[in-house]
């Protein structure tokens with residue numbers, strides 16, 4: 159059976175690995191011409207880690223683990239609200255914080271010699287009948303496959319062409335995220351001090367929540383979210399200036415970080431919007447990951463669930479591969495296993511987005527008062543619980559099918 163996957167991201171590469179392992183003929187179409195080191199950090203917990211382990215790449219990922227040390231939460235005038243020590247969280251939780259690019263590179267290296275990956279390719283047209291899917295590509299060529307899987311992320315072209323465009327649920331927030339060369343701490347701190355100052359979270363009024371992390375002596379990551387009525391994309395060459403004007407006032411440290419952003423650095427800017435679809439498949443086409451059920455980074459599980467979707471779908475396709483209408487059963491059961499979990503995580507994502515961004519000055523003052531009073535041990539316990547509450551992937555599949 160020939161399966162074409164649109165998108166060589168976290169979910170697409172995981173799916174390709176498993177489909178290849180089960181003996182399917184797999185081709186991936188990827189829009190990018192090359193992969194650049196862009197993006198932010200991911201926190202993978204039990205489910206994602208189990209899948210990496212099964213793929214034999216967990217140890218490689220561990221080498222790129224980012225260890226948060228001590229962190230501070232400060233208010234918008236620089237006042238200290240809370241000190242947090244992540245060492246207990248690191249020690250007691252089943253979680254791996256990793257740069258998305260590092261995870262992506264490991265997944266790519268793991269499949270690049272096993273399946274064909276065609277770069278600079280994007281779907282233009284999709285037509286399907288009972289026995290085949292016919293596609294046309296951006297370069298004018300055509301191809302045919304038995305199944306087409308869209309793993310092409312939040313702005314999925316597969317979703318657009320096959321399912322339509324009415325599945326976006328805007329959460330009223332936009333964000334910037336970047337990882338750049340660390341030119342700030344390098345000069346200021348020695349290694350030990352730098353570890354102590356890994357995190358600086360600033361919670362500011364007017365719907366703004368900022369996080370800035372020194373990831374290592376080499377890199378600094380920044381993540382800034384803010385409330386908007388309607389998302390207005392800002393052109394890449396204006397984003398640095400926008401960050402300075404909008405957030406530079408909150409801390410001289412932020413200002414230094416923004417000033418050190420160079421012309422070649424990529425600042426990610428997007429809306430926080432979930433994808434909610436009544437079904438993740440249509441005929442011989444199915445979607446996985448952000449394309450089907452984007453939960454936004456507010457859930458903290460996007461990568462884990464993209465990998466879970468890939469793992470479940472591949473397993474089900476393998477299970478029913480000798481059945482004439484096997485793919486229909488596989489699509490149905492893939493959704494049956496995962497849908498409840500996704501609905502729950504999307505609901506949680508909406509709650510978190512409301513909690514972390516103050517909608518007015520009163521809620522800002524109230525939340526800061528709670529942050530000051532709440533004991534550190536309680537926050538640490540909550541972080542550990544959040545890390546350890548994911549499901550065992552094979553148990554879930556057995557329980558649901």
Ligand SMILES: Cc1cc2nc3c(=O)[nH]c(=O)nc-3n(C[C@H](O)[C@H](O)[C@H](O)COP(=O)(O)OP(=O)(O)OC[C@H]3O[C@@H](n4cnc5c(N)ncnc54)[C@H](O)[C@@H]3O)c2cc1C
Nearest residue numbers: 165167168169189198201310311447448458459460461464
């Ligand atoms: C700042 C930030 C922080 C995050 N934090 C977390 C976290 O803590 N934990 C977590 O689990 N997740 C987190 N996420 C989310 C996570 O990165 C995504 O949810 C996850 O990567 C989804 O995987 P995917 O395979 O569906 O999509 P992606 O990994 O986005 O891959 C999509 C792929 O499709 C390609 N593509 C796009 N359009 C086309 C096209 N037309 N044709 C062909 N290819 C195409 C893209 O180039 C890309 O390679 C975070 C995301 C961001 C931005």
